[in-house]
Amino acid sequence: MSRLYRFALACLLTGAAAASLTALPGHAEDEPVNLRILAINDFHGNLKPPAPGIRVSDPADPTKSSVVPAGGAAQMASLVKLLSDGKPNTIFVAAGDLIGASPFLSAMFHDEPTIESMSQMGLALSAVGNHEFDEGKDELLRMQNGGCHPQDGCRGPQPFTGATFHYLAASTFLAGTDKTVFPPYEIRSFEDIPVAFIGLTLKGTAGIISPASSAGLDFRSEAESVNALIPELKAKGVEAIVVLIHEGGWPSGGMNECPGLSGPIVDIVKDLDSAVDIVISGHTHQAYVCTIDKRLVTSADKFGTLVTAIDVKLDRTTRDVISANATNIVVDATLPKDAAQTALIDAYEKLAAPYANQPAGVITTTLSRLPNASGESVLGDVIADAQLAAMAAPARGSAVIAMTNPGGIRTDLARRDDGAVTYADLFASQPFRNQLVTVTLTGAEIKAALEQQWLDPARPRILQVSRGFAYAFDAKQPAGARIDAASLMLNGHPIDPGASYRVAINNYLALGGDGFTAFKSGRDAIVGPFDDEALFAFLKANSPLGPPPRDRIVNKAQ
Known part of the structure; x- marks a missing residue:
């Protein structure tokens, strides 16, 4: 597995590096801008590799599969760096449930270690998943802004300053208002081409979190929330639009296939305005790379076992997406551990060990x-x-x-x-x-x-x-x-x-x-x-x- 994995990764990196050369400033105006989007979903505080790993198909015989060790924040950070190397137009995003339902190492500290890990890893944007609301709106705002826990105080090895990445929540409103809990979208520019990232959680969130946690919140239609933003984005000169949504589907094929996809994401994507180009999904803990209604739709399993690498070509004139292709890549256990992530995890483990063991x-x-x-x-x-x-x-x-x-x-x-x-x-x-x-x-x-x-x-x-x-x-x-x-x-x-x-x-x-x-x-x-x-x-x-x-x-x- 490791040899095949490294070969596939080397091919991806080589192809990516070659493609990125055509997009550097100074090239012909009609050559596209190459953008790489790295995406995860449903990390759930799995700072250490989850057992048993992930099931993958044998490249030589797709009818055979095996479970291989995968995941871990230290290994994921190394993979993110590898996939970003030589790619100046790279952004790392997530489709929600970074925290909540977490293992003890993260949960003991109210998921502060995971927020610090993702920030250190260079995560830029994340949709809000249903589990982000497990401890209520105010606690999620603390995850974004920092500060000590209101009951347990400061328990980590260093002051908690909050996420450096930004949560987005286009469909989550304060009840009775038209004000979202977090910004609905963020625009990032790549070689002067603006790309909008819209984040949303699933409409049914109130039914799967504690009634106390959903009090004062209104979870609205995913597609309607996105479509209502399109005129505003167009007025700002945005043509390339990526949706980060904490909702998904269930495929029947391998991690980079999409036969027989079912579930809520199918109808949601079909209801989206045609201006939306790419949909990065989650929630169902599945892995797939799909085309729905002529749009790329991806999901990267769960617990940090995969990273999705999405290569996008942007037209310099129209500023819209020309093409988008994706590959789900295993966060292989043989990857070297990132030193900074290892130090972060070690510091929290030292504090947690007397209780955990x-x-x-x-x-x-x-x-x-x-x-x-x-x-x-x-x-x-x-x-x-x-x-x-x-x-x-x-x-x-x-x-x-x-x-x-x-x-x-x-x-x-x-x-x-x-x-x-x-x-x-x-x-x-x-x-x-x-x-x-x-x-x-x-x-x-x-x-x-x-x-x-x-x-x-x-x-x-x-x-x-x-x-x-x-x-x-x-x-x-x-x-x-x-x-x-x-x-x-x-x-x-x-x-x-x-x-x-x-x-x-x-x-x-x-x-x-x-x-x-x-x-x-x-x-x-x-x-x-x-x-x-x-x-x-x-x-x-x-x-x-x-x-x-x-x-x-x-x-x-x-």
Whole structure:
């Protein structure tokens, strides 16, 4: 892999360098200006290479693929430098979710290390993703402008001065106004040719972040927000327009292909004004290079495993895009580590180590977050059991059922050779640090909450449930009738629609997060520990821990 990778990278660099020679000032006026855009998305604070890496196809046989180590801020910085070398017209941009749902090393410091890393790496602009709002608007403004955290104060190795790159948010408004939280766009000039970069997050952000975090914000139509800006940009002499959007799609091919792309990005791009030339997308954690409606559309996987190199030719006369081509490039683990990034990471690791390295216990095998045909995962079962154990005592509300949202489980709990698990490992799987709460719900209200798993029938959110609670569903049935009421059981006894049950959920769900508004009916709330603390205690008490059987949820259609 490394030899083939280096050969492909050398070809790209050689071709790029040759192309850039034609664009230097002093050449014929009809020769185009060469612009290189480097793009990432969904970094999620992965300063160190994420396990296991990225799956890539064998160039000699596309039917074969393998997982290769990839990612890491120190390696990415080196790749960005390589891809920028000899290319004076280069800009490094992102399509959102640089922070949020981050590993412990970044999350412990409220993602300040990632903001510093991206700034140091030369990132220029970024769209605002939904996870940028995990801690609310004011905290995101602190990420941009700097300053100490309002509760935890200054904890890093140096004062936090904020991002040197600029967040853009054309579709995110202060509620009830026409004022965006961040500038909607920024214009950069390359050899006197202006290029506009418009940034936006997805319209559905309010439905996938905490209701408290979305308070006071209005997330509007992506395409309409862009199209409304076109006359203003035209009046400023801008013809070349790039959209950075935190929304994406799902392809069926390799990282530089685009067969059968589906998802929201397809219709959004088709609805964009024809003045838009390039769309850099994200959110779905996929890799693709597509042409939609005669426009280049790209995405670079997740966690910093890829960088997209987009080579653009700009017409000196019309100042518009002549052509644009893109290649997704693996941030290969064999790349040399950038010294400045390494020093930054080392400084934060030294502060984080006493907390991150706390031993939690031993697991007998990797606990996977991947669901079966019923939507149930091994790790989801373990986390639900941990939350029930944490909230079952009378002082914690006497919970008899626990449920947790699958979107809060971010990665497998991978087994090392010795099986040892640290607090940082657990945190990587549950990085949101939601607080647990026990509430009273009737059997009918529990069923109503479960019915809300199919608010988006194409991509249902199946809640992970604790041991002893079981039910069956049929997704082919109409809305409101997908849960088989007779199948709802607790410790072998039918759930009574009129009876009351104490249910442990996290505060995100208790506020109606992910569209589970039925949980807002919960009464007599008792607050408990954070979810990561519950998982830590559960593993300590049950080590060595193996995978429980996935037999709590039955898909009747299977």
